[in-house]
Amino acid sequence: MLSLLGGIFLGWSLGANDAANAFGSAVSSRMLKFWTAALLAAFFVLLGALLEGEAGIETLKGLTGLTLKAAVVASVAAAITVTLMTLLGLPVSTSQAMVGAILGIGFLNRFVDFTGLGKVVACWFGTPIGGMLTAIVVYKILAAAYNRLRIDLFTSDICIRISLIVAGSYAAYALGANNVANVTAVFVGAGRLNVFSATLIGGLSIGLGILTFSRPVMETVGRRLVPLDPFSALVVVLAEAVTVHFYTFVGVPVSTSQAVIGAVLGVGIVKGINTVNRRKLVNILIGWFITPAIACFIAVVLFFTIHLRYVPV
Amino acid sequence: MLNFLFRKEHQLEKLIYDYLENLGMIQNHFTKAMNLCLKEGVSDDFCFLMDQTHKFESVADEIREEINQLMYSKALIPESREDIMGLLEKVDEIPRSFEQILNMSRTQKLIFPDFLKLDIQELIRVSLESCDLMIKQIDVMLKKKEGIKTLLSTIDQNESHCDHIERRIIIKLFDSDLEPFLKLQLKEMVIVMGEISDQADRVSKRVNIINLKRRI
Numbered sequence: 001m002l003s004l005l006g007g008i009f010l011g012w013s014l015g016a017n018d019a020a021n022a023f024g025s026a027v028s029s030r031m032l033k034f035w036t037a038a039l040l041a042a043f044f045v046l047l048g049a050l051l052e053g054e055a056g057i058e059t060l061k062g063l064t065g066l067t068l069k070a071a072v073v074a075s076v077a078a079a080i081t082v083t084l085m086t087l088l089g090l091p092v093s094t095s096q097a098m099v100g101a102i103l104g105i106g107f108l109n110r111f112v113d114f115t116g117l118g119k120v121v122a123c124w125f126g127t128p129i130g131g132m133l134t135a136i137v138v139y140k141i142l143a144a145a146y147n148r149l150r151i152d153l154f155t156s157d158i159c160i161r162i163s164l165i166v167a168g169s170y171a172a173y174a175l176g177a178n179n180v181a182n183v184t185a186v187f188v189g190a191g192r193l194n195v196f197s198a199t200l201i202g203g204l205s206i207g208l209g210i211l212t213f214s215r216p217v218m219e220t221v222g223r224r225l226v227p228l229d230p231f232s233a234l235v236v237v238l239a240e241a242v243t244v245h246f247y248t249f250v251g252v253p254v255s256t257s258q259a260v261i262g263a264v265l266g267v268g269i270v271k272g273i274n275t276v277n278r279r280k281l282v283n284i285l286i287g288w289f290i291t292p293a294i295a296c297f298i299a300v301v302l303f304f305t306i307h308l309r310y311v312p313v
Numbered sequence: 314m315l316n317f318l319f320r321k322e323h324q325l326e327k328l329i330y331d332y333l334e335n336l337g338m339i340q341n342h343f344t345k346a347m348n349l350c351l352k353e354g355v356s357d358d359f360c361f362l363m364d365q366t367h368k369f370e371s372v373a374d375e376i377r378e379e380i381n382q383l384m385y386s387k388a389l390i391p392e393s394r395e396d397i398m399g400l401l402e403k404v405d406e407i408p409r410s411f412e413q414i415l416n417m418s419r420t421q422k423l424i425f426p427d428f429l430k431l432d433i434q435e436l437i438r439v440s441l442e443s444c445d446l447m448i449k450q451i452d453v454m455l456k457k458k459e460g461i462k463t464l465l466s467t468i469d470q471n472e473s474h475c476d477h478i479e480r481r482i483i484i485k486l487f488d489s490d491l492e493p494f495l496k497l498q499l500k501e502m503v504i505v506m507g508e509i510s511d512q513a514d515r516v517s518k519r520v521n522i523i524n525l526k527r528r529i
Contacts, residue, residue, distance in 0.1 A: 029391045143529040152456045153527070154326045157389045158319045230390045231529055 003068055004187060006075035008205040011183035013082055014094045015045065015209025018179065020217045021240060021256040022171035025233040026164045027218040034215050040165070041172040041214070042207035048176030048248075049203030054195050055251035056181030061189030063102050063116050070105045070303065071186035077101035077299035078182070081291060090287045093255030096124060098182040100292030104299030123252040124288070127243060131262025132269070134246075135239035139270045142235060160230050167234055171241035175256055176203050178248040185253075232267045239263035258284065321388035325380065329455065332376045332401065333448050335369055336408065340444055342366040343411040347437055350418050351430050363415045370408045377401055396523045400451070403519055406512045407444060410505055417502050426491060429482055429499070436478045436506050443471040443513035447520075454520050461524050468510075468517040475510035479503055 023037035066074065078097040085092035099120055106112040151159065180202035187193040193201065228236065240259040247254045261284055268274055346362035353359075380401060384394045417423065425433055450464040482503050486496050 030387050031390055146529050150457055152326075153393060153454070154322045154389070156457070156527075157393050158322055160390055229526075230392055 003072050003192060004184075004201065006072050006079060007183050007187055008201065008208075010075050010079040010082070010094065010098070011180075011202055011205025012209035012213070013079060014179055014183065015042075015206035015211075016213035017082075017086070017092075017209075017217055018094070018175055018206075018256050019045075019172065019210040019214040021260050022175060022237065023168040024218050025228075025230075025237065026161075026168055029230070029233075031161050031164060031230075032168075034218060037168065037218065038210050038214060040169050042210045044169045044172035045176035045206045045210065046200075046203035048173035048178075049180035049199045049206070050176075050196075052177035052248050053180035053199035053202065055248060056178055056253045057185040057188050057195055057198055059116060059120065059251040060098070060102065060181045060185035060253065063099070063106060063113050063120070066102070066105060066186055066189045068187075068190040068192050069306065070109075071190035071192065073302045073306065074098065074101040074105055074186045074299055075183075077104065077302055078295050080298050081295040084294065085287065085291060090283055090290065092287055092291055093124075093258060094179060094182045095253040095255050096288070096291040097295040098186075098253070100295030101299035102186065103292070104296035105303055107296070108300060108303055119250075120252050123247055123250060123254055124258075127247065127254040127258045128262030128265070128284075130243040130246065131239055131259035132266035134242050135235055135263035135266025136270055138239050138242070139232075139235045139267060142231070142238075146231070160234060164230070164234050164237065167237040167241060171237050171244070171256070174241045174245040174248060176206060178244045178253050179256070180206065181253045228264070228267065232271070235267055236260060236263040239266060258288075321383055321386065325383050325388045326455075328376055328380050328383065329397070329401075332373060332380065332404075333451060335373050335376060336404070336444070336448060339366055339369040339373065339408045339411055340441055342369060343415065344437070344441060346415055347418075348434075350415075350423075351425055351434060354424050355419055355422055360419065363419060366408075366411060366415055370412055373405065373408055377405060392526075396526070400516065400519055400523065403512070403516045404447070404451075407509060407516075410509050410512065414502065414505050417498075417505065421498055423498060423502060425499070426489065428489065429485060432478055432482045432485070433503070433506070436475060436482065436503070439471050439475050439478065440506065440509035440513070443468050443475070443510045443517075446471070447513045447516050450517055450520050454524050457527075461521055465517050465521050468514050472510045472514035475507055479507035 019038070019041045023032065023041055026032040027034050027037045075098070078094065078101045081097040081100070082092050082094055085097075099117075103112060103117070146156075180199050183202035183205060184193060184198035188195060188198045240256060240263050243259040243262070244254060244256055261280075342362050342365045346359055346366060349356065349359045349362065381398060384398055388394070389397065446464050446468050450461060450468070452458075453460050453464065483500055486499055486503070489496070491499075
């Protein structure tokens with residue numbers, strides 16, 4: 001159990017940070033109570049992990065061969081990277097941190113599956129683009145349907161509120177299905193867990209993060225979506241969920257935050273406004289390249305350190 | 314089926330319509346009071362109608378307070394909350410003008426000279442027509458029906474018509490042989506009367522903006 005602590009910690013921080021992408025706009029704008037959102041998010045994350053978490057786990061565990069010790073190092077390195085990047089205020093992807101850490105150990109072991117790595121990197125670039133394209137399509141479809149429905153203001157508000165809850169639950173489901181691999185895939189690769197236990201433990205640790213520490217993130221980080229009107233916020237959440245769910249089928253864990261940024265850009269394109277400033281975009285780009293590099297470096301240092309032997313002269 | 318989940322929204326809808334209906338009642342009593350005042354000056358009947366107007370104005374305040382409390386307890390989505398609260402705040406200026414006019418008539422014991430009565434009647438009629446149209450426009454916006462722009466343009470025309478009448482009255486007033494003090498009293502009253510259609514126009518423009526904002 002002790003060997004799983006690094007993974008559980010990573011899952012906890014993932015849940016605490018990423019639940020805001022699903023319910024942040026609804027909670028920070030007080031459309032939904034925090035506890036309702038947290039319980040829904042935790043439930044759907046676990047459901048997503050159990051039902052569809054396997055594909056991502058298969059991809060990550062295939063990137064390199066890991067011993068249990070290496071798996072622990074990878075998860076700890078990823079967790080340190082996520083914490084470090086959060087402290088630096090840079091957008092961080094748990095998926096990129098985990099892949100970077102796995103690669104670091106893979107390089108030391110001189111075994112990396114470059115076909116799998118190519119697929120993963122392609123998906124990283126595809127995530128914001130996918131989020132953007134999905135947001136454009138979803139916006140057009142929903143707007144056409146909404147304008148056709150001649151419903152009064154009160155019913156319209158009720159519809160938007162229900163839709164935000166449904167979309168948020170779906171986004172939480174997609175988060176669990178897609179990101180559980182980041183938490184426990186390395187332990188499956190190391191033979192410490194089977195797929196079911198991995199999805200269960202991963203889902204539970206993400207859920208724990210949501211229930212115990214996502215409140216400040218949902219109430220503050222979630223506000224970045226609030227300048228968007230409620231309809232656009234709904235489109236962003238839905239587009240993010242669809243994008244992340246799509247990559248679950250592909251079997252590659254991706255960043256929900258990057259999908260959200262892409263979706264926000266997509267809404268901006270449809271509405272002809274600037275939704276993300278240049279500085280934010282630069283930060284995202286820096287985060288993209290730095291996160292896997294730092295995780296890789298930390299994993300190499302940790303792995304090297306724990307293999308140091310004292311040789312008396 | 315999900316009605317129990319959105320009890321606050323349904324309650325709010327009812328309160329907003331109660332508020333608008335009450336606004337109609339205030340308007341009715343104000344019209345009757347002003348017609349009486351123009352006909353026979355400040356009388357007991359006028360005072361009764363003025364008290365009734367005040368009573369309905371207080372009811373309007375209570376309903377608005379209830380609406381605000383519901384809003385603060387998170388009925389509707391934030392954007393709609395802000396829009397509705399801002400809108401009702403602006404609408405509420407109108408009954409205040411009604412009360413102010415009646416108060417001025419009573420406390421200053423104003424007597425309208427005959428040569429101004431027709432114009433003042435016309436000013437009140439057009440202003441109240443604007444208020445009726447404004448209430449209709451709010452209903453159209455809430456129910457997401459067609460016709461907001463047509464109503465906006467009619468209210469705008471009424472406002473400009475009221476401005477002409479207001480100017481005409483003031484010119485006639487200062488061309489007359491009335492006492493300077495009475496001239497100033499009447500001028501002040503006419504300006505407050507003109508404010509009704511101005512406020513209806515401001516509300517109408519706001520309704521139009523809210524409607525445009527909600528269009529996707």
